[in-house]
Amino acid sequence: MEHSLKSLAQTLDDWAAQKRAFITETDELLAVGGLSASDAKSLAKSSVDVAWKFVIEDATEAAVGLSDITSDFSPFKITITKDGVPNEVSSVVTNVALADWLSRPPERTVVWVARLETAFETHDVRYAPWGDATEFTPKPVACSPRKFVRDSSTVSRVPDSLGRWLLKDGARAPWDEGAARVWINLSAASLFISMANEIEPDGALMFRGPPVSRYTVSRDSAATISSNGFEAVQAAARWIYESERDAETRHGLLAAELARTSVPNNNASLLFERGASPSLEGAKIALQLGLHKLSLDSLKAMADLRKAVTDETTKLSDATRQLATAVAGALFAGVGVIAARLTVSVNSPVILTAILILGIVLCAYVGSVIISGYQFVRIQRELRVQWRERLYRFLPEAEYSMMVTKPAAEAEAGFNVAAQISGVLAVLLLAAVIAVSFIPLPSNQSGSGAPATEKVGQGPGNKASSPVRTK
Incomplete structure (x- = not known):
């Protein structure tokens, strides 16, 4: 069948080149029109050799048999069914099609x-x-x-x-x-x-x-x-x-x-015949040079990014140290106030109010340092989002995470721990100040009793005095 099919296809292409037939193909059918009587008989025989079914129509578009083909009823049209072609495959018999x-x-x-x-x-x-x-x-x-x-x-x-x-x-x-x-x-x-x-x-x-x-x-x-x-x-x-x-x-x-590329005429085939290979090599070299310059710019951008992340983590570490210093100072001052309050038994409302205000001020100082640190963290997060979207989109997600996200997260985690501990200590300090301010302490009896009996010592030249006794 394969040889017969190739022979049929070549014959139809030859007829089409000689204007002896008009060929139309779909995936299922092959229609050949404008056939003379002899060509129609030859095509019908070739279809039988290929084992394909066919239908013959005369000039009146009436179906006729092979024995009815005569020149009186030409031109003829033969429609051939392509058998054995799977549904998922297209099929083409002739080069024209x-x-x-x-x-x-x-x-x-x-x-x-x-x-x-x-x-x-x-x-x-x-x-x-x-x-x-x-x-x-x-x-x-x-x-x-x-x-x-x-x-x-x-x-x-x-x-x-x-x-x-x-x-x-x-x-x-x-x-x-x-x-x-x-x-x-x-x-x-x-x-x-x-x-x-x-x-x-x-x-x-x-x-x-x-x-x-x-x-x-x-x-x-x-x-x-x-x-x-x-x-x-x-x-x-x-x-x-x-x-x-x-x-x-x-x-x-x-x-x-x-x-x-210089060619002797304007034929595109000659241009690509002569210039396709050398032009491709030249374009590859130009691209590599451009990528080299881009790589230098990328390296500079990555160095700038690394410096910016380092500066950010350094500033966050400074904020953590500043927070620790603030808490230490507040605790030192608070402990001093509490110690003074417990040592001096003075229940004056003015002094108690001053102690309470001082404790609140110390706690507010610690709170302001914590808030300013979190504000810095928030601003840096927003800046990192802008960097990622506008300047460093060329970096893969894993690389960007390793260079920026992970170091920043570790620095933020350290600040968060310090801020939480500082907040807890500030609250405990305020509670202690309030306790010593509003809980009255007992007065010292030696300082508030009756005056002591004065005894006059006897010395040379002095007479001892004795109380008058009454009967």
Whole structure:
């Protein structure tokens, strides 16, 4: 069947080239119209050889049998049913139909091509010989050329995706097969367009350069470009569109390199035949130089970030030490006040109020230091969020966490512990001051009793006095 099918496909392509037949294909049917009586009989016989069912219609669109085919009822139309094709596979018998199938976005990821002998794979589609059952996994292309190529026409001529035109890395198209050449021509044109800066209204490809260069795309690019040149075009397109992050930069660099390529005429095939490989090398070098400069800037930015984090942790450590000093001073003063209160038995309201106010002031001082520290922590957190969103988005999350988030969190944790302990000590100090201020202490009896009896000592020249005794 395979040989008969290839023979049938080649015959139909020859008839189409000679305008002897009009061919239309779907995944299920092959319709051939405008047939003469002899061609209709030949096609019917070939269909029988392939074991496919068919229906013959004469010029009146009435179904007729094979024996009823005569020149009096020409032209004839034969509709053939493609048996044995799986639902998940597209099928194309003729190269004419293949060109039409390639003009539309693919509905399935595998297509059987009757005139293809060697399979090849692109990112979106596997083009395979008839009956091929190899598993295929698509690999979508990261970017669309429409993001970078300007086209001012009403209907965009820039392909929306290069998935069906871009070979997988390491894959090669069978250069000498007619069916593959159909794909190569359309692929080359699409890739040429995808690497230009702009498509002008007349269809010319413009490369801004400098210098500004313009080239036209021929209908048969495979006749001008070699297999090595086509592989260089494929490599250049993969280099641009397989990296979504810097595709725009790569596209601009390669287009500029192509603009500097000198060719004898304005044929885009000759431009890419001569310039695709050296332009790709030049664009890669330019990108590496740009990345080197970017790396230096990134290193400087990372050094600045490290310095900023170090300064922040240092300031937070200073705030922690300041808080400890404040608590120590408050506790020292509070203990002194409490000791004085317990030592001096004075219950004057003025003194008690002064002691209470002094205790409140000491606690308020500690509280103000804690609040100012938390205010500093809050401001630094907001600044870190702004750094992350505006200046350091290029850093991976793990690296940013190691450089910024983790050290800052550790410094904040130390301050939080110090603030909590300081708060507890300040509250206990205030409670102690209140206790000694409002609880009255007992008075000393030696200082508040009756005056002591004065005894006059007897000395030389003095007479002892004695109390008068009464009976």
